[in-house]
Every structure is written in structure tokens, then in C-alpha cells.
Amino acid sequence: MQDYAIDQNESQSSSETHQVSLNCFPKLEVENVSKVYAGKGKQLLTVLQDINIKIFPREFICLVGTSGCGKSTLLNIIAGLLPPSTGEVLVDGQSVTGRPGSDRGMVFQGYTLYPWLTVAQNVAFGLQFQGMSKADQKDQVNYFLNVVGLENFANNYPKQLSGGMKQRVAIARALANEPAVLLMDEPFGALDAQTKEQMQEFLLELWEKTHVTVLMITHDVEEAIYLAQRIYVLGLGQVKGEIPIRLPQHRELDIKLSPEFVDIKRQVINMMRQRH
Amino acid sequence: MFESIPNPPPELIKRQYSYLPNSTFWSIRQGFPRQISIVLIIMSLVLPLTVWTIVSTTELVPATFLPTPLAVLSTGITMFAENNLWADVFASCARVLAGFVLAAVIGVPVGLAIGTFHSMDSLLSPLVGTVRYMPTTGFVPLIIIWVGLDEPSKILIISLGVVLYNIIMVADAVKFIPNEMINVAYTMGASRWDVLGKVIIPATFPSVLDTLRVNISGAWNFVVIAEVLAAQNGLGFKIIQSQRLFRTDRVLFCIMLIGVIGLFLDYALKWLSKKLTPWADQVRH
Numbered sequence: 001m002q003d004y005a006i007d008q009n010e011s012q013s014s015s016e017t018h019q020v021s022l023n024c025f026p027k028l029e030v031e032n033v034s035k036v037y038a039g040k041g042k043q044l045l046t047v048l049q050d051i052n053i054k055i056f057p058r059e060f061i062c063l064v065g066t067s068g069c070g071k072s073t074l075l076n077i078i079a080g081l082l083p084p085s086t087g088e089v090l091v092d093g094q095s096v097t098g099r100p101g102s103d104r105g106m107v108f109q110g111y112t113l114y115p116w117l118t119v120a121q122n123v124a125f126g127l128q129f130q131g132m133s134k135a136d137q138k139d140q141v142n143y144f145l146n147v148v149g150l151e152n153f154a155n156n157y158p159k160q161l162s163g164g165m166k167q168r169v170a171i172a173r174a175l176a177n178e179p180a181v182l183l184m185d186e187p188f189g190a191l192d193a194q195t196k197e198q199m200q201e202f203l204l205e206l207w208e209k210t211h212v213t214v215l216m217i218t219h220d221v222e223e224a225i226y227l228a229q230r231i232y233v234l235g236l237g238q239v240k241g242e243i244p245i246r247l248p249q250h251r252e253l254d255i256k257l258s259p260e261f262v263d264i265k266r267q268v269i270n271m272m273r274q275r276h
Numbered sequence: 277m278f279e280s281i282p283n284p285p286p287e288l289i290k291r292q293y294s295y296l297p298n299s300t301f302w303s304i305r306q307g308f309p310r311q312i313s314i315v316l317i318i319m320s321l322v323l324p325l326t327v328w329t330i331v332s333t334t335e336l337v338p339a340t341f342l343p344t345p346l347a348v349l350s351t352g353i354t355m356f357a358e359n360n361l362w363a364d365v366f367a368s369c370a371r372v373l374a375g376f377v378l379a380a381v382i383g384v385p386v387g388l389a390i391g392t393f394h395s396m397d398s399l400l401s402p403l404v405g406t407v408r409y410m411p412t413t414g415f416v417p418l419i420i421i422w423v424g425l426d427e428p429s430k431i432l433i434i435s436l437g438v439v440l441y442n443i444i445m446v447a448d449a450v451k452f453i454p455n456e457m458i459n460v461a462y463t464m465g466a467s468r469w470d471v472l473g474k475v476i477i478p479a480t481f482p483s484v485l486d487t488l489r490v491n492i493s494g495a496w497n498f499v500v501i502a503e504v505l506a507a508q509n510g511l512g513f514k515i516i517q518s519q520r521l522f523r524t525d526r527v528l529f530c531i532m533l534i535g536v537i538g539l540f541l542d543y544a545l546k547w548l549s550k551k552l553t554p555w556a557d558q559v560r561h
Contacts, residue, residue, distance in 0.1 A: 114457070
């Protein structure tokens with residue numbers, strides 16, 4: 001009994017103990033992942049080399065890199081859509097290498113909504129595979145359409161929505177499935193600058209509300225810093241480094257103009273420019 | 277910091293830019309006046325009809341070779357009123373329908389399989405690709421030897437002529453589905469069977485309807501071939517019978533009747549596909 005009391009004193013508060021114990025086990029782990037393609041003749045093309053990444057529960061992580069650095073390949077490997085040449089992908093300590101599943105929900109850059117389904121039917125798409133009853137599906141769909149603010153568009157077809165709205169539906173569809181990790185592949189890459197910022201604000205609010213674990217890839221350094229708690233910089237198929245973002249959890253768009261933000265941006269850009 | 281830029285060489289100063297000359301008639305994707313468009317549309321139908329009328333009424337070509345448009349029309353009315361042409365229209369339509377349905381029932385699933393699975397692609401594509409270049413008309417004598425001269429052989433000829441195009445076009449439509457649309461289903465826990473049934477089939481549905489619409493014209497080609505060879509009725513039979521009697525007016529009317537039926541079917545299927553797929557982008561022609 002006394003030992004227990006001492007333990008509590010040492011760890012300042014019980015909630016923090018809880019936080020630490022949760023953080024001990026990564027939600028998603030990428031272990032020594034490499035991807036090598038056979039090039040012309042006997043040449044081998046190394047796209048990814050010995051990638052190691054850990055994502056803890058409730059984290060928002062961004063992978064930043066220039067186009068052609070292999071970040072999309074990496075995300076596809078993590079999602080299980082592409083097998084790695086070597087290495088493992090683990091979700092909650094279980095190997096899921098090369099096997100896509102509902103534990104890793106994905107939002108793509110292009111519009112992947114099914115045009116023959118209404119917005120509500122799109123959001124319900126994954127739920128039918130879980131054997132959820134129609135009534136429960138409807139509740140789940142309504143809840144997540146509310147979360148993304150599109151409850152009035154439930155019965156519209158995707159072609160009637162704007163680009164930003166389509167991506168919000170795609171996010172709602174991924175979230176409704178309650179994945180362990182939400183993977184995002186440049187989700188706002190095809191949007192105009194204004195819509196993109198609105199969507200970033202929306203995504204951060206959404207993450208604060210739901211505390212879903214997110215791994216997002218982007219080439220937009222500002223977007224990465226604004227959204228993430230940690231950034232991995234990817235270059236030439238390798239992790240060049242990891243940068244913690246020491247900004248307040250709740251962020252307004254104005255933070256992009258603050259000196260701290262600009263300092264981090266400089267740090268990230270310098271790391272991206274480094275040659276190994 | 278910068279070196280001063282030297283004066284450009286004289287040949288650059290005299291440089292001529294090239295500009296696009298104005299043109300209305302030959303404009304490429306620059307918009308086209310509606311009035312000119314309407315005039316041209318009318319001309320495209322009226323001009324050949326006028327030439328035909330002039331050539332035939334002035335007997336530049338003897339009437340036995342080229343009857344006047346009015347003569348053809350009145351022959352047609354007579355054929356419907358006295359020669360029971362309806363029965364022939366019905367017989368040909370029934371054959372086209374049967375052959376076409378058979379070609380769709382075989383062609384669509386095989387096309388979906390080839391487009392979806394690499395294994396089926398490797399297994400079936402070489403066969404389909406080879407048989408496609410063998411003329412269907414060449415198979416007709418064989419079909420008659422194997423199946424006989426009755427209805428089944430006619431239906432088989434029509435199906436054989438259409439089915440390969442169905443397969444190839446449906447398989448292509450599947451390959452046009454973006455990878456992401458399939459991958460995102462896997463990340464929501466869908467099985468391969470779910471992907472086939474809930475993504476690939478609905479995604480290709482408008483293209484499948486389009487394929488069938490385009491290929492029904494092929495079915496009309498082959499029904500004529502089938503009926504020319506062996507039949508007691510049908511529009512193709514009427515054509516060959518009229519040829520033996522040197523009735524060019526009847527031949528012309530039957531050909532044009534098939535054209536009108538084809539045009540009508542085309543519009544009907546277009547309308548149907550619009551009704552069935554209100555979600556699709558209506559850019560198809």
C-alpha cells in the first residue's frame with residue numbers, strides 16, 4: 001500500500017502515468033523497411049532504404065519529403081498495398097506486412113469516393129464489411145457526417161460536391177471505420193490554397209476532437225509543421241531525421257507566421273536540403 | 277552581383293513571332309457558331325438526298341439500278357402493307373436480340389474476369405486476341421456444318437461476331453478504374469470478392485452499357501450475313517431475295533430500315549443508360 005503511494009508521488013500525477021504507459025507501445029511501427037526494384041538489366045533501384053518509424057497512440061505524424069523521395073511508396077507499404085523487399089510493418093505489435101485491412105484507413109490525394117454511391121452510402125461503405133446492422137450503420141454515418149459538417153449532403157452524389165467537400169467525405173469514410181491509424185497520402189494536394197488551409201484547420205480540429213492516430217505524408221513543410229507533433233524528413237529513400245514540433249497543441253492558422261514556427265520551418269528545410 | 281547582360285544579337289531583334297491565323301470553319305476547340313453548325317448538319321443529310329434525287333429522276337443512272345427516293349419510299353409502304361414486312365422485321369429483331377443477349381451473357385463476365393484478375397488475363401487474352409483476327413464470316417460455313425441451318429446457327433453467328441468485342445471492351449473498362457478506388461476498399465476491410473462486386477462491377481456499369489450499345493450495330497451486320505446464307509424470313513433474307521428479282525428499290529428500303537432501327541436502338545439505349553446511371557458524368561456521346 002505504501003509502495004503504491006510512493007509510486008504515485010514519483011510520477012506527479014496518475015493521468016501522466018497513464019499517458020506514459022500508453023506511449024510505451026507504438027500504435028504503428030515500421031521496422032527496417034526497404035524497397036528495391038529491378039531496374040534495366042541487372043541494375044537494382046533502391047526506392048526505400050532501412051526505414052524505421054514509430055507512431056504512438058494519439059499522435060499526429062507527418063512524413064515530409066520532395067516528390068520522388070519514396071514517400072508514397074512508403075505509405076503504400078505501410079497500408080499493406082505494396083509488399084516491402086525487407087522489413088516489417090506492425091500495428092499494435094502485430095505484423096500486418098503486405099496485408100491491407102481496416103486497421104489502417106487511408107485517404108488518398110485523388111478523389112476516391114464511389115460516384116455511384118451517395119455521400120451517406122460512401123461513408124457506410126466500410127461498415128457493411130464489419131457486419132454492422134443497418135440501424136447502427138445509419139447512426140455511425142450520421143455521427144461522422146456531423147463531425148465533418150456535411151450532414152445536409154447525405155443524399156447527394158459526389159459529383160455534386162466541391163473538391164474540399166469530397167475530401168471531407170473521404171475522411172469521414174475512413175474515420176467511420178474506426179481504424180487504429182489513419183493514413184493520409186497528400187490529402188489536400190489537389191485543392192486550391194484557400195481550401196487547403198481551411199481543410200488543415202478542419203483536420204486539426206477533427207484530430208483534437210477524436211484523437212485518432214494519424215500518419216500523413218506531404219511535400220508541404222508548413223502543412224506538416226502546422227498539423228504534426230513530430231515530423232520525419234524523408235529524402236532519397238531514407239529517413240534523414242526526426243523533428244519534434246514544440247508548438248502548443250491547439251494551433252490557429254496565424255501560428256504559421258510566428259517566429260517559432262518559422263524557426264522550425266528553417267530547420268526542416270535545411271534538413272531536406274542536406275545531402276547524405 | 278550579376279554581370280551586365282550584353283545587347284541581344286541583331287538576329288534576335290528582328291525575330292518574327294508566329295501567330296495563329298483567324299478561322300471560323302477550321303476552328304479546333306475554339307467554339308463554333310451555332311448557326312453554321314445547324315446549316316452543316318442539315319447539309320449533311322440534305323446534300324446526299326438531293327444528289328440521289330437528281331441522279332435518279334434525271335435517269336442519269338437507269339431506274340433499275342438506282343430508283344428515286346420516292347419510289348423507294350412507296351415500295352417500302354407496299355412491302356409493309358402487302359408483303360408482311362413486319363414479320364421480317366420481327367424475325368430479324370428476335371435474332372439480333374437472342375444473339376446479342378448471348379454475346380452479353382458470355383462477353384461481360386469474361387471481360388470483367390480478364391480486366392480484374394491477372395491470372396484470367398494471362399489465361400484468356402491470348403485466345404481472345406487471336407480469335408478476334410479470324411473473320412467471323414469465315415466461321416459461317418463451319419457453323420452451318422456443325423449446328424445446321426436453323427435458328428441456333430444464326431444466333432451463334434451473331435454472338436460470335438459480337439462477343440469478342442464485348443470481352444475486349446469490358447476488360448478495357450475495368451483497367452480504367454483508378455487503382456486508388458480499389459485500394460481504398462482494401463483499407464476499409466473489403467475482400468477481393470467485395471471489391472469485384474461492390475467496386476469493379478458498379479464502376480464499369482456505365483462503360484458496359486456503352487459497350488453493348490456500340491456493339492449492337494455489329495449484331496445487325498451479322499444478322500444480315502446469317503440471313504443471306506440461310507433463312508426463310510428476315511430483313512437480310514428480303515435483301516437477297518430482292519436482289520434475285522432485281523428489285524433495287526426493295527434492297528435500298530431494307531437497308532435503310534435497318535439503319536433506322538439501329539439509330540432508334542442507339543437512342544433508346546443512351547436514354548436507358550442515362551436513367552440507370554444518374555451519378556455518372558454525362559460526357560459520353
